[in-house]
Amino acid sequence: MAIEFKPSPSLPPPVNSVGAVAWVRHNLFSSPLNIFLTLFSFYVLYLLIPPVVEWGIINATFEGASKAACTGGGACWAFIGVYFDQFMYGLYPSEETWRINLALILLVILIGTFAIKAVNKLYLSIGIIVIYPIIAYFLFSGGVFGLEVVETSLWGGLFLTTLLGVIGIVASFPLGVLLALGRQSNMPIAKSVCIVFIETVRAVPLITILFMASVMIPLFLPEGMNFNKLMRVLIGITLFSAAYMAEVIRGGLQAIPKGQYEASDAMGLTYWQSMILVILPQALKLVIPGIVNTFIGLFKDTTLVYIVGMFDLLGRIQAATHDSSWLGTTIEGYAFAGFVYWAACFGMSRYSMRIERKLETGHKRN
Amino acid sequence: MSDKTTSSNKSLLNDAGTRALIFQIVLLAVVVFVSYYLFSNLQANLANQGISTGFAFLNQPAGFPILIHLIEYTEADTYGRAFVVALINTTVISLMGIVLATIIGVIMGLARLSNNWLVARLATVYVETLRNIPLLLQMFFWYFAVLSALPSPKNSIIFADFFLNKRGIYSPNPLFQEGFGIVIAGFILSIIASIAVIVWAKKRQTRTGLWFPAYWASLGLIIVITFLALAVSGFPIEFDLPQKSRFNVTGGMVLPPEFVAVLVALSTYTGAFIAEIVRAGILSVNWGQTEAARSLGLKDSLTQRLIVLPQALRVIIPPLTSQFLNLAKNSSLGAAIAYPELVAVVMGTTLNQTGQAIETIGLCMLVYGTLSLTISMFMNWYNKKMSLTER
Numbered sequence: 001m002a003i004e005f006k007p008s009p010s011l012p013p014p015v016n017s018v019g020a021v022a023w024v025r026h027n028l029f030s031s032p033l034n035i036f037l038t039l040f041s042f043y044v045l046y047l048l049i050p051p052v053v054e055w056g057i058i059n060a061t062f063e064g065a066s067k068a069a070c071t072g073g074g075a076c077w078a079f080i081g082v083y084f085d086q087f088m089y090g091l092y093p094s095e096e097t098w099r100i101n102l103a104l105i106l107l108v109i110l111i112g113t114f115a116i117k118a119v120n121k122l123y124l125s126i127g128i129i130v131i132y133p134i135i136a137y138f139l140f141s142g143g144v145f146g147l148e149v150v151e152t153s154l155w156g157g158l159f160l161t162t163l164l165g166v167i168g169i170v171a172s173f174p175l176g177v178l179l180a181l182g183r184q185s186n187m188p189i190a191k192s193v194c195i196v197f198i199e200t201v202r203a204v205p206l207i208t209i210l211f212m213a214s215v216m217i218p219l220f221l222p223e224g225m226n227f228n229k230l231m232r233v234l235i236g237i238t239l240f241s242a243a244y245m246a247e248v249i250r251g252g253l254q255a256i257p258k259g260q261y262e263a264s265d266a267m268g269l270t271y272w273q274s275m276i277l278v279i280l281p282q283a284l285k286l287v288i289p290g291i292v293n294t295f296i297g298l299f300k301d302t303t304l305v306y307i308v309g310m311f312d313l314l315g316r317i318q319a320a321t322h323d324s325s326w327l328g329t330t331i332e333g334y335a336f337a338g339f340v341y342w343a344a345c346f347g348m349s350r351y352s353m354r355i356e357r358k359l360e361t362g363h364k365r366n
Numbered sequence: 367m368s369d370k371t372t373s374s375n376k377s378l379l380n381d382a383g384t385r386a387l388i389f390q391i392v393l394l395a396v397v398v399f400v401s402y403y404l405f406s407n408l409q410a411n412l413a414n415q416g417i418s419t420g421f422a423f424l425n426q427p428a429g430f431p432i433l434i435h436l437i438e439y440t441e442a443d444t445y446g447r448a449f450v451v452a453l454i455n456t457t458v459i460s461l462m463g464i465v466l467a468t469i470i471g472v473i474m475g476l477a478r479l480s481n482n483w484l485v486a487r488l489a490t491v492y493v494e495t496l497r498n499i500p501l502l503l504q505m506f507f508w509y510f511a512v513l514s515a516l517p518s519p520k521n522s523i524i525f526a527d528f529f530l531n532k533r534g535i536y537s538p539n540p541l542f543q544e545g546f547g548i549v550i551a552g553f554i555l556s557i558i559a560s561i562a563v564i565v566w567a568k569k570r571q572t573r574t575g576l577w578f579p580a581y582w583a584s585l586g587l588i589i590v591i592t593f594l595a596l597a598v599s600g601f602p603i604e605f606d607l608p609q610k611s612r613f614n615v616t617g618g619m620v621l622p623p624e625f626v627a628v629l630v631a632l633s634t635y636t637g638a639f640i641a642e643i644v645r646a647g648i649l650s651v652n653w654g655q656t657e658a659a660r661s662l663g664l665k666d667s668l669t670q671r672l673i674v675l676p677q678a679l680r681v682i683i684p685p686l687t688s689q690f691l692n693l694a695k696n697s698s699l700g701a702a703i704a705y706p707e708l709v710a711v712v713m714g715t716t717l718n719q720t721g722q723a724i725e726t727i728g729l730c731m732l733v734y735g736t737l738s739l740t741i742s743m744f745m746n747w748y749n750k751k752m753s754l755t756e757r
Binding site: 027028038041045189203205207208211212215216301304318321338341349 | 386389390393394397404407408410411412414480481482483484485488494495497498499500501502503506507510511514696698699702713723724727730731734735738739
């Protein structure tokens, strides 16, 4: 009779090394310091979350036409509801706001058509970069086809914020490319002109540039010639972000291996041919995340136009919280603004991280 | 050589060198012409509007008050002095902001790497929230929402000798009596002594391998010697305590709400960026370094201090420099909540009163340029000191 070897069934792992218990032990209570930190964190959360939830949701008033409707003792979100149109469009006449919405829808449709394979991408890009801004300009300011004229001083809110950010970044892009190429070139005068411009602009805060744009530009122009304030601020913002853009693009240019420059020289390409056909397509692909980051920075920085007297999203909120019939709604206003800016910037930064991963194709030796 | 003949045969327009030269001459001409054109417009406009030029206004009485001034200043003082007051305000808030932001940034950066799940998550929420909200909004929040919600002076929040109310934070103000020089001398002496101890300990360690707790010893030296000096000179220090009168708090040292709001907003905002830099720097140190240090028998704290941090610092310093520069530049946003810094005083009030846009804006740009240059020079020096010295 053969004796059969029968191993006894393996025991389950100890309770404290699997499942939720183990996770808690390992991640929250692994050492005396960690125990303290965990308890401290819980205390901080306890101090923060219940009052905020109580204020913002449980005791909050969501509807109403005046401050008198807010009786719950919590947040008065009715304030945001009443002023919503102002926060979005500024003082743009409310019967004309469809023009802004139309321009936005048009842009979304145009960008959406990029996904359709049959469309010629080049023509579409030209359409978006050249023709669309003209249409948008006439839609916004009116004066043609019986559209009522809307002064730029009435533009405001999130509309103005977006306008400043988008025009600033789009207009500063070509300028930034030129400055970056100039800084990399071996022509001493061109190089020093670019370096002086870039370094001067980067050394001073945006607010001085904005002051300069709103106060000094009129002084530099000949008698009788002047831009409106929006235009002046746009010039300031564009020059400012061009300097930062140039540094981002320079990073991309420096990351391109020397062999690429030499190869395009060997092919007999002229300077501009080699830049446009060989170097820039590779360099710009590398710096897309950097450009998105510059845009995020610019989007946040557009709030500074409030200091030179323009009413963007933050400016409109600031004005609304000083409305005597809505006193005491400051925190609600800032919470709303904070949420809008946060959502936009956080979304863009996540998007740029995704692109970064997607474009991770070459230049790394491993 | 044949080079010469070929190049002389070639059309000059096709020669790269000539073309570069022509292009640069054209560029220079354009720059000069545009500058000249703008400048002549400027002179014509200034003459038309009757605005005087030059820096003579710096010697005229300013005639406006500045609420926060660290040196004596009254309305009768000159624009020049107002400028100096503003300059000091900008410098003070920038430097304090840099110190605080670094502390916050290092703590938050380490917290994001903590093996405590909850702490890491909280730090992530902190960083991702503050980084993505405009600084101006945060300043407004602190100033208009938090600090103006504090009670009136009558109902100040009292904590020992500290008072907290709408008008600021009141704390005891140290008044130095006669004989305080001895204390300062003692303090300086103790610092020299502790440096000597550290140098001696290092030398002894390289010679004999024996370790001496130099940092604790020097801390002890500083405390003991300074205290002795205090006792010898008979404690020549008094405190001006803030007193609560009927409607106000008087005496003591006041931190005005504008200052607190700007400082808190600047340091928490920049701290969030620094946290990311610190985290990236520490992650960039190869894990093998930590393992090697452990197998040499170093404690965790020593591993961090002697192995990981010095290597991480090399990655951290360059981006940290640009954050410091950003902070110094961002201090200009204080103008929006009436903190009397450079932009508010010079480009705000002075510009409005004198109309001399070129001089005032130029002055501001010059100061910020100098400030940026100074910080980056210091950080470059530090970076060089910390960088890898290869044989």
